[in-house]
Amino acid sequence: MQPLQFLVPIDALEAVGGILPIAVFVLVILNMITRILQHNRHNRQLRDGDGEEAITRWLPHTLTNLGMVLLSFVYMIVAPHGGMVLSVLVVTVFIADFFGFESRKVEARSKSKDLTQPIPAVGASVFALLYAGYQSFFYVIEPLWNVII
Numbered sequence: 001m002q003p004l005q006f007l008v009p010i011d012a013l014e015a016v017g018g019i020l021p022i023a024v025f026v027l028v029i030l031n032m033i034t035r036i037l038q039h040n041r042h043n044r045q046l047r048d049g050d051g052e053e054a055i056t057r058w059l060p061h062t063l064t065n066l067g068m069v070l071l072s073f074v075y076m077i078v079a080p081h082g083g084m085v086l087s088v089l090v091v092t093v094f095i096a097d098f099f100g101f102e103s104r105k106v107e108a109r110s111k112s113k114d115l116t117q118p119i120p121a122v123g124a125s126v127f128a129l130l131y132a133g134y135q136s137f138f139y140v141i142e143p144l145w146n147v148i149i
Contacts, residue, residue, distance in 0.1 A: 017078035020071060021135035024086060027068045028129045031093065034061040035118060035125070042104050042115055052108040057101060065094050068128075082135050089128040096121035 038058040045054040072090040076083030100118040107115050138145075 013078050020075040024071050025132040025136045028132050031064040032125050034064050046108050052105045055108050069094050093124040093128050096124045
């Protein structure tokens, strides 16, 4: 008997366990796209508005962040090792995005005309994308992997 048997429908999660890393992979790609759009939106808000009050969070980017975190946590139930690594990378992206937004507010307060690129969040996203891709598409490299290992 599993400890979470009555709290989480583990059998139902195992049925969709194969598509969870693919879903996280897709959300990471969407998150990278929405990060670009959000950065352009922040620059436009800074030009059109006055200071830090003009810069606001963008709901699609926030939703992709939350979706990545929740799906990676669900994947951790199905595949503990891979899910833990993926969750750490995705939470790193979440934290980098959170503090990146706050740094945009500070840059807007300093009256600079251009906001810097969200380099830490992009870097964390690349690592999350690579690992989610590895978890999602391992079957592509599995024959070569089995020959070597």
